[in-house]
Structure formats: C-alpha cells, structure tokens
Amino acid sequence: MRCSAGLDHDSEQWAERKRVLTAESSSRWAGSITKATHDQWALARRGQLAHIQSLQAGIETITHRLSRPVGEKGTKQAPGGYRSTREWHAKRRRLCVLEDRLQAVRADREAAVVRVVRGGKRLLNTRHHLQEAQLTEEQWRARWQAGRRFLAADGESGKRFGNETIRVTPDGEVSIKLPAPLAHLANASHGRYVLTGRVAFAHRGEQWTDRVAANRAVAYRIHGDTIRGRWYLRRPGRSPLSRPSPWRRPAPAA
Incomplete structure (x- = not known):
C-alpha cells in the first residue's frame, strides 16, 4: 500500500x-x-x-x-x-x-515508483547462483526467511522501561506484547510473552540501564542470524547504544 x-x-x-x-x-x-x-x-x-x-x-x-x-x-x-x-x-x-x-x-x-525486496535483492539473486555461493536450497531458504522476518518497536517515554511493545528489564528479561489474535499464546500477565533467554548490553550497558530505569524511550529490533544460529536484539538508530545483544534461541511455546 x-x-x-x-x-x-x-x-x-x-x-x-x-x-x-x-x-x-x-x-x-x-x-x-x-x-x-x-x-x-x-x-x-x-x-x-x-x-x-x-x-x-x-x-x-x-x-x-x-x-x-x-x-x-x-x-x-x-x-x-x-x-x-x-x-x-x-x-x-x-x-x-x-x-x-x-x-x-x-x-x-x-512517477514515484520504487522496487522493494523484503530480504534484499542480493540475497534474492543468490537463489540463481547457489553453487557459486556454496549454499544448498535449504540453507538459502533459511536465510531468505530470516531476512524477511523481524520484530521492531519504537520506544515510548513514560512507559515501563521505555517500551511497551518489546520490553527489556534492567536484568535482561525480554518480553513481547502479543497482538490480540495471538493473546492465547501469552505466558505472562497482560498478554505478554516472556522469552526464555536474557540479553546483556556489553557496550555502554550502564547508559542503557540508566535510560530504561528512568522509563525513557528505547527502540528495539529483533532479528535472526541463521549463519551463527542466534537471535539478536538491537537498538536501532545512530545511538551509542545501538550495538546488538545476542541471546540463545528461545524455546518454542508449549
């Protein structure tokens, strides 16, 4: 649209x-x-x-x-x-x-026409050169799906820990506010899903802790890395706190 x-x-x-x-x-x-x-x-x-x-x-x-x-x-x-x-x-x-x-x-x-490829044009073109890229079709498919799948939410000053949608507590607990159609999957109160892994910001972690403790806006982006087999939580933007924090893949919901 x-x-x-x-x-x-x-x-x-x-x-x-x-x-x-x-x-x-x-x-x-x-x-x-x-x-x-x-x-x-x-x-x-x-x-x-x-x-x-x-x-x-x-x-x-x-x-x-x-x-x-x-x-x-x-x-x-x-x-x-x-x-x-x-x-x-x-x-x-x-x-x-x-x-x-x-x-x-x-x-x-x-004419204001742009061509957008979710996942990236480079990765899309790699599908036609799997042998040169030393990838199987299954490996390429995993990267393609990971490149097109992410969660992102802007922060909100005044909300608890600075983000109501993707919340990260000072001790590294990550929880996501589920939309209404997925509320039945919540494993915590108020329709939230708490991930099993915890995050730690090694780069300027003290500044990040001070920010969330004061309920100042913090934006987050969650994406997967199929090469390393990890998920990353990143604070996007030109900020000194923008380096990603990895954590182990959370266990699927029971």
Whole structure:
C-alpha cells in the first residue's frame, strides 16, 4: 500500500493503513508495521537517488574520456583518453547502456515508483547462483526467511522501561506484547510473552540501564542470524547504544 501511494501519501493515508492493520493485530503493532514499511520506502527512494547520481557521474566521466584523443594521458585535474581504439568502442557502447538505465530510473523517480525486496535483492539473486555461493536450497531458504522476518518497536517515554511493545528489564528479561489474535499464546500477565533467554548490553550497558530505569524511550529490533544460529536484539538508530545483544534461541511455546 505504501509503494502504491507514491508521493501522494499523506497523514490520512497513513492513518487508514494503520486502521486496516489494527483490525488484524493491535494498534501498537499496526503502528510499528506502518512505520517500518514507510521507512523501507524512504530508504528505497534514497537508494534510487544515489543510483541516479552514480549513473550521472559515470556518464560524465565516459563522455569526457571519449572526447579526448586515444592514448592521451590524463592529469590530476581530469582523466585522459582511452588507451586503444578497441577500448574506446567498448566504452562507447557502455555509455549507451548507462544512458538507457538513467532514463529508466529517472522515469521511475518522477512517477514515484520504487522496487522493494523484503530480504534484499542480493540475497534474492543468490537463489540463481547457489553453487557459486556454496549454499544448498535449504540453507538459502533459511536465510531468505530470516531476512524477511523481524520484530521492531519504537520506544515510548513514560512507559515501563521505555517500551511497551518489546520490553527489556534492567536484568535482561525480554518480553513481547502479543497482538490480540495471538493473546492465547501469552505466558505472562497482560498478554505478554516472556522469552526464555536474557540479553546483556556489553557496550555502554550502564547508559542503557540508566535510560530504561528512568522509563525513557528505547527502540528495539529483533532479528535472526541463521549463519551463527542466534537471535539478536538491537537498538536501532545512530545511538551509542545501538550495538546488538545476542541471546540463545528461545524455546518454542508449549
């Protein structure tokens, strides 16, 4: 829904997306999902702009070198010509390719079209090169599912330990506020599920402890690492407390 809205997205559409998700989960999780999809769209837009700038820089460099005599040496201020006629013709074809790509990407940007792959395009393309990546289809599938699966929740100042959705106590206990359709799986009061493992922030742990003790907002993100066989809890953002904390895989609910 976020990608289809394009540049016409506004607060009303944001609220509508959240209302639709709230009916299937809860207001808290709906807000988290809505923000995550919007952030992914914004990241794709920034990547799209960076790609356009990269193509423009490549076109300018090739155009300049094609305009110089073959074999001309460059200077510190500008590159010279290509070393041979064969290379000149190859770069001329390369220039046409880059110009076509730039035209297509510019058209997408003007139409507010982005292409988002949950799990990442690189991992998606690896599916077609399993032998080169030294992966079996089962191993790739496990990484693909892990890359597309995560939990994230923004913090809330004034709430207990700074986050009502994903709560981490000063002694490392992690609990998750389950949405209404999953409330029957709760193993603690108030619809919460407490994980069996505990976390510890080795990097600036004292600052994190002071923050949660004062009920100041703390955002968390939980994701799995199939290579190490671990789950990680990370505090996202440009923060000195953003390094991840690993813990053992929690046991499944009985």
